[in-house]
Amino acid sequence: MSVEVEIRFSLNGDELRATVPAHRSLLAMLREDFALTSPRLGCGEGECGACTVMIGGQARAACLVLAVEVDGAEVETAECLRRSDGSLAAVPAALVRAGAVQCGFCMPGIAVTATALLRQKRGPLERREIERALEGNLCRCTGYTKAIDAIEAASREEERS
Helix, strand or coil: CCCEEEEEEEECCEEEEEEEECCCEHHHHHHHHHCCCCCCCCCCCCCCCCCEEEECCEEEEHHHCEHHHHCCCEEECHHHCECCCCCECHHHHHHHHCCCCCCCCCHHHHHHHHHHHHHHCCCCCCHHHHHHHHHHCCCCCCCCHHHHHHHHHHHHHHHHC
């Protein structure tokens, strides 16, 4: 018998309610109940970063968070990384410009992780800071160089705006 819990939370700026089984992961809820595709199931163990979302501004692996844990919280996914005019926000735009995207499976998690980092530390980021932040995001295609270059560029752009 599964216990269900009603939760209230903010998802990409929208105030929502959901009734979820107490054991259900945030990742499963986001994908199955809200049809969001950016948080992806990779390893299911919090090692690959494909499911990264922001909870209260902190990058977290959605596969390791129970949906009931976000009751009262603000959750953001890569779907919200757009400006009010519909254009891409600084990090995803920089990733595209740098040609950092190949298969794209990992990029939403990388974009969310980098956006959380930029929000925590304004101004140009040092390369080592970016590398440390991305340690939990695995990419099998690009070798990270273009992504790190892009995030550095985005941090400089944010400094100017």
